[in-house]
Amino acid sequence: DINECASKPCQHGRCVNKDGGYKCTCSPGWTGQNCQQDLDECSTNPCHHGSCVNKDGGYKCTCSPGWTGQNCQQDPDKCAMNPCQQGRCVNKDGGYNCTCSPGWTGQNCQQDINECASNPCQHGRCVNTNGGYKCTCSPGWTGQNCQQDLNECVMKPCRHGRCVNKDGGYNCICLTGWTG
8 A cells, every 4th residue: 555645645634545545634724625725714604803814725704893812702891991081981782871970071082061151150150170060259249150149248247237238248237327
């Protein structure tokens, strides 16, 4: 019996000599009697979240954004890098979502909302701050939004008369013989 494997008939595999012939055991990715035919691994759609390119004896996956791994099967935790600057991150398949803290907006909660645009300070000046606002009230007004009239009469400003509180101020009604 001659050794048919001596001529190396198995192009991409291992040759096993047999009485009167040989048999090829093909390497992964190859088929055919002499392991000469490339197997189309892409026909089984091995790339879960990506596209497949068949190569000699194998394949390569090009993953969709947000996916990794040899077969694009791994969804890494996108929240691990803390992408939500002023909010809470929720990991989801292939990406993430940010739930912004009050006063912030944008895909990554990176943009401060200008709360002063809605004129929240009823009797005062609005100052926008990071994630909020502050009101500087006009004289005679108080409260978070300068919405509450300050009762100046509590301080008894009318020494010789009766104090009458009014919106944003007060009036003195003087006793007879007094002015001012």
